Amino acid sequence: MKRFINKTAQIIVAISILSIPALGQSSGNEIVVSGARFTTSLFEHWIAEYQKLHPDANFRIENKGSAEYSTADITIHGHKLDKSEIDKNREYISIAKYAIVPVANAQSLFAETYGEKGLSRDELKQAFFYDPIGQEKVTLKIPFNVYTRVQKAPSPTAFAANFGYSQQDIHGRAIAGTDIHLIMSVLRDPQGITYAPLALIYSPETGKPQENLKVIPVDFDDNGKVSENERFYDDLNTVLKNLEDSKSKNVPVVDIQVSIVKENPKPESVQFLQWILEKGQESLKQYGYLKADIKIIEKDKALLGQLVTK
Numbered sequence: 001m002k003r004f005i006n007k008t009a010q011i012i013v014a015i016s017i018l019s020i021p022a023l024g025q026s027s028g029n030e031i032v033v034s035g036a037r038f039t040t041s042l043f044e045h046w047i048a049e050y051q052k053l054h055p056d057a058n059f060r061i062e063n064k065g066s067a068e069y070s071t072a073d074i075t076i077h078g079h080k081l082d083k084s085e086i087d088k089n090r091e092y093i094s095i096a097k098y099a100i101v102p103v104a105n106a107q108s109l110f111a112e113t114y115g116e117k118g119l120s121r122d123e124l125k126q127a128f129f130y131d132p133i134g135q136e137k138v139t140l141k142i143p144f145n146v147y148t149r150v151q152k153a154p155s156p157t158a159f160a161a162n163f164g165y166s167q168q169d170i171h172g173r174a175i176a177g178t179d180i181h182l183i184m185s186v187l188r189d190p191q192g193i194t195y196a197p198l199a200l201i202y203s204p205e206t207g208k209p210q211e212n213l214k215v216i217p218v219d220f221d222d223n224g225k226v227s228e229n230e231r232f233y234d235d236l237n238t239v240l241k242n243l244e245d246s247k248s249k250n251v252p253v254v255d256i257q258v259s260i261v262k263e264n265p266k267p268e269s270v271q272f273l274q275w276i277l278e279k280g281q282e283s284l285k286q287y288g289y290l291k292a293d294i295k296i297i298e299k300d301k302a303l304l305g306q307l308v309t310k
Helices: 002-019 037-053 109-117 121-128 154-162 179-188 236-245 267-278 294-309
Strands: 030-035 058-061 074-077 090-105 145-149 173-175 192-197 213-215 253-261
Touching (some): 030 267, 037 058, 090 154, 090 267, 090 294, 145 154, 145 179, 173 179, 179 213, 253 267, 267 294
Parallel strands (some): 145 173
Antiparallel strands (some): 074 253, 090 213, 090 253
């Protein structure tokens, strides 16, 4: 656990250091990447692989939140954008999908109770959301502490929307920071639970969950109970295979889009996105992501080609 967490902490520090100069303004041929911060490890990997082919390419990953995209060359969006969030001056490209699941401190009573039994849809909603209607039906009687985000962010927005709520409906201890800090809070709290993208739960090196972190199974097919074949969270590849093979109402799977200016985008930023759609897809599973729909990828490849020829 310490090795995984220390690496995560190093990522946070590195992003912060990279973000100090320029305040979001890119200069010269530098490509600024900003947005959904849970994707940092994936983009760091993509940039490193791309620079092997294009050693002169210059990137900066910026430590900004979901509301601060306007000056970046490439911005990452991890939830379905509403009309007020769409910038008519930018094109939106789908590059991957990600899933969000409930997790608990492995030593908690919550993990002991629901780590094998799992949560029905109603129980999951009871655990995470304010819902004054029907509270007499509450069945969760054990102590637990929910951790959630203070700032509007992709993961809590998408997680809440999947169950018919908004981010502010998530109850619990709202903390500043990123999704990584939610994981850290749960690991420090023997009664802690939260929600998180697979990419922050599983190690890219081993494909296993972080030590002392327990993924809580959910009623995948929404038939009112968690069956044996729905307890598949011990291995990342098995989780992704199940998500590929069937859709689940109770495991949110969300598109990741990037946006880029329509008029005169930097050629290197367009070329990098083309590389992601052509070659970068090979890395998605290792880092906890699913491929975007093939028809959408082909459409977006054509769109990027049009940007190059403008």
